[in-house]
Amino acid sequence: MSDPGSLVVRAILIIPAVSAVLLAFLPDDRTTARLNVLGTLLTLICAVTLFLVRPEPGLFLIVDDVNVVFIVLNTFVGFTTSVFSGSYIAHELETGRLTHAYLRFYHAMYQTLMFAMNLALLANNVGLMWVAVELATLTTVLMVGIYRTHEALEAAWKYFILGSVGIALALFGTILVYLASSSVLGEGLEAMAWSVLVQRASAFDPALLNLAFVFLLLGYGTKVGLAPLHAWLPDAHAEGPTPISAVLSGLLLNVALFALLRFKMVMSANSGALAPGPLMVTLGLVSVVFAAFMLYRRDDIKRMFAYSSIEHMGIISFAFGMGGPLANFAGLLHMIMHSLTKSAIFFSVGHIAQVKGTQKMDDIRGLTVSHPLLGWGLVLGVVTIVGLPPTGIFMSEFLILTSTFARAPVLAVVLGLGLLIALGALLYRLNGLAFGDAVGSNAPSRASYVPLFTHLAVVLAAGIFLPPLLVSWFQHVAELLG
Amino acid sequence: MDSFALDVAHLFAGSLVLVSFMLLYQDRMFSLLNIFALHAFVVSVSVAWQAHIQNAPHLYITAAIALVVKAIVIPIVLHRIIVRLGIHRNIENVVGIGQTMLGGIGLVALSIMVMLPITTAEGTLVREDLAFALSVILLGLLMMVSRRNAVGQVIGFMSIENGLILAATGAKGMPLVVEISVAFSILIALIVIGIFLFRIRERFDSVDLHALDRFRGERP
Numbered sequence A: 001m002s003d004p005g006s007l008v009v010r011a012i013l014i015i016p017a018v019s020a021v022l023l024a025f026l027p028d029d030r031t032t033a034r035l036n037v038l039g040t041l042l043t044l045i046c047a048v049t050l051f052l053v054r055p056e057p058g059l060f061l062i063v064d065d066v067n068v069v070f071i072v073l074n075t076f077v078g079f080t081t082s083v084f085s086g087s088y089i090a091h092e093l094e095t096g097r098l099t100h101a102y103l104r105f106y107h108a109m110y111q112t113l114m115f116a117m118n119l120a121l122l123a124n125n126v127g128l129m130w131v132a133v134e135l136a137t138l139t140t141v142l143m144v145g146i147y148r149t150h151e152a153l154e155a156a157w158k159y160f161i162l163g164s165v166g167i168a169l170a171l172f173g174t175i176l177v178y179l180a181s182s183s184v185l186g187e188g189l190e191a192m193a194w195s196v197l198v199q200r201a202s203a204f205d206p207a208l209l210n211l212a213f214v215f216l217l218l219g220y221g222t223k224v225g226l227a228p229l230h231a232w233l234p235d236a237h238a239e240g241p242t243p244i245s246a247v248l249s250g251l252l253l254n255v256a257l258f259a260l261l262r263f264k265m266v267m268s269a270n271s272g273a274l275a276p277g278p279l280m281v282t283l284g285l286v287s288v289v290f291a292a293f294m295l296y297r298r299d300d301i302k303r304m305f306a307y308s309s310i311e312h313m314g315i316i317s318f319a320f321g322m323g324g325p326l327a328n329f330a331g332l333l334h335m336i337m338h339s340l341t342k343s344a345i346f347f348s349v350g351h352i353a354q355v356k357g358t359q360k361m362d363d364i365r366g367l368t369v370s371h372p373l374l375g376w377g378l379v380l381g382v383v384t385i386v387g388l389p390p391t392g393i394f395m396s397e398f399l400i401l402t403s404t405f406a407r408a409p410v411l412a413v414v415l416g417l418g419l420l421i422a423l424g425a426l427l428y429r430l431n432g433l434a435f436g437d438a439v440g441s442n443a444p445s446r447a448s449y450v451p452l453f454t455h456l457a458v459v460l461a462a463g464i465f466l467p468p469l470l471v472s473w474f475q476h477v478a479e480l481l482g
Numbered sequence B: 001m002d003s004f005a006l007d008v009a010h011l012f013a014g015s016l017v018l019v020s021f022m023l024l025y026q027d028r029m030f031s032l033l034n035i036f037a038l039h040a041f042v043v044s045v046s047v048a049w050q051a052h053i054q055n056a057p058h059l060y061i062t063a064a065i066a067l068v069v070k071a072i073v074i075p076i077v078l079h080r081i082i083v084r085l086g087i088h089r090n091i092e093n094v095v096g097i098g099q100t101m102l103g104g105i106g107l108v109a110l111s112i113m114v115m116l117p118i119t120t121a122e123g124t125l126v127r128e129d130l131a132f133a134l135s136v137i138l139l140g141l142l143m144m145v146s147r148r149n150a151v152g153q154v155i156g157f158m159s160i161e162n163g164l165i166l167a168a169t170g171a172k173g174m175p176l177v178v179e180i181s182v183a184f185s186i187l188i189a190l191i192v193i194g195i196f197l198f199r200i201r202e203r204f205d206s207v208d209l210h211a212l213d214r215f216r217g218e219r220p
Helices: A004-025 A030-048 A065-095 A100-122 A126-144 A150-185 A194-203 A206-224 A232-239 A241-271 A275-297 A301-322 A324-356 A370-387 A390-409 A410-436 A451-465 A468-481 B003-024 B030-052 B058-085 B095-118 B124-146 B151-168 B179-196 B208-218
Strands: none
Touching: A004 A030, A004 A100, A030 A065, A030 A100, A030 B003, A065 A100, A065 A241, A065 A324, A065 A451, A065 A468, A100 A126, A100 A241, A126 A150, A126 A194, A126 A206, A126 A232, A126 A241, A126 B179, A150 A194, A150 A206, A150 A232, A150 A241, A150 B124, A150 B151, A150 B179, A194 A241, A206 A241, A206 A275, A206 A301, A206 B095, A232 A241, A232 A301, A241 A301, A241 A468, A275 A301, A275 A410, A301 A324, A301 A390, A301 A410, A301 B095, A324 A370, A324 A390, A324 A451, A370 A410, A370 A451, A390 A451, B003 B030, B003 B095, B003 B124, B003 B151, B030 B058, B030 B151, B058 B151, B058 B179, B095 B124, B124 B151, B124 B208, B151 B179
8 A cells, every 4th residue: 555646645635634733723823824725735736646646446545537536626626715715714803703713723624624525535435435424514514603693503503403414314324235235245344345336236135225325315415405405505605604605515515416426326336226316306406496496585695606506416416317428427517617616606705795794685786896806706607607608517507408308308498497597596686796886895805816717717618628538537437327 | 143132132122212202202301311311321232232242342332432422421411501501491392292102103114114125135133123223213303303492403313323323233244333433422522512602592493494584584
């Protein structure tokens, strides 16, 4: 286990863990914010080297076509968010919303969250993956409640209870998967290693796998935020610090969905098992349509984009539920594009809420006049997220819709309606937010624009050109997904 | 495996379901805590017995954690919190006790009907342990939805966790059981600390979306 690949894998886990400990004990604010950026940057560099060296899969950790892109995405968004977080937190300290002690706690938790999410993505052992998702849930709960206002505590509590029940159900599903595999593979670690499970899944008892998948879908589905299991999501997004909303939407939902995908591959490798497609299609469609209508009734800007995340998670589940090489490919692409775009939107929303001093959309008007860069950043972000061409989101949604039209036109009509309704809601709101006469504070913003526009540029570039290596990985994963 | 070992394991798993039912009809905060301590005690004895008959010494650690953390420390801490916050009055139930019990019986029947037919390949012990464990989990969920206050929900959640530990130890030779039970203990410790630090009182602890939306002014 001393080949360069496995060293890199260990570094991806050890750097955030060490940074978390350091940040918990270092007193000075300026250094801690920089150290936070440095920690995530080093992790990102290590993650990128995974494109070049790939370690042999072990019983606990694995790097394969399925997770390599997500690890890089995770560390990349972790890095850009830490840059954004630096300027966001400076403002929070000035206004006194956060004290120095809480700031130390915040940074330590940020790195712990990065560690947990990287571990969940790297884990080959399904039990280890569960522990990592649980750790990620705990750290985000603590960060959602960090402002200690009534609303923040309530949001954290709600997230805590629903999230805990979700992961409890997921654990039961994991135990059932172990039971199904241990009668074939024998007792021990092999029976929990995902790479072994996928190879031998055809011999597993299908009935046991079916039941296990129902529990896993409900459990991890709660963490993904699929309707009707989404109740925690808008509150957690609205009440926590905005960098956490960006990481929640951009990364944690993806991680939970990724865990679900690992199990879906096991299901599709077993010919006797129930097709997980219809379940995921139903949950996905319900989420899309429900969230699309809910978008009209929001008056808090962060809650609105939280509902938009529910909608997109619905689209992605729908795509994986439909299955087939094209829809799966589009689903994977959409996961990446949504993650980049939504975190970019939260970057701009975070600064907007800070300069305006409010999250109420009625009190925010004319952003392109008062804060041109932030305003146009938001406009670009929203135009991208609703799926207008030529961005990456347009491409993935177009692929999902066209491949569905070919196989199940009725479902495609419902999905298309949901997308249009959401588009209407977001553009209608955007019009009020970005244009017209400026209302509220005109104070200049010391925002960091680099993360925001980098994300948007990547999404735009992906709409025009996808690297062939990425395409070939995704095609392979799409095959495995069945 | 001799039939005596099997019968004893059965007895413990069955008693856990019984204690879960007892949790459902408690209407006083302190008696709820006592019954939960009993619940945790039964689960730790059951795990210790499994450790003995499966020759799996690491499971004794899980049993010890269950005994010390959940049967002793958490009930005492919760007791103090309840006294300090002054919330030891009766527990509000969303639905009546009669309906809750009927629902519970239905859930146990459901879990037996679901688990037994699909686990025919496993040994008797695993099959029935899993059926009991699923019953405990479903009864815990029922308890969480039928209680309005935070402490009741937390105890419901901890009883779900006991059910999961039973399932994990019942699945023979499952790796990482100890690690998972440690992770769960941390989770629970945080929940309990959360109740205390955040002073979550009766009024704020609902997970009801409507109440929250009204509070935000998003609904008339």
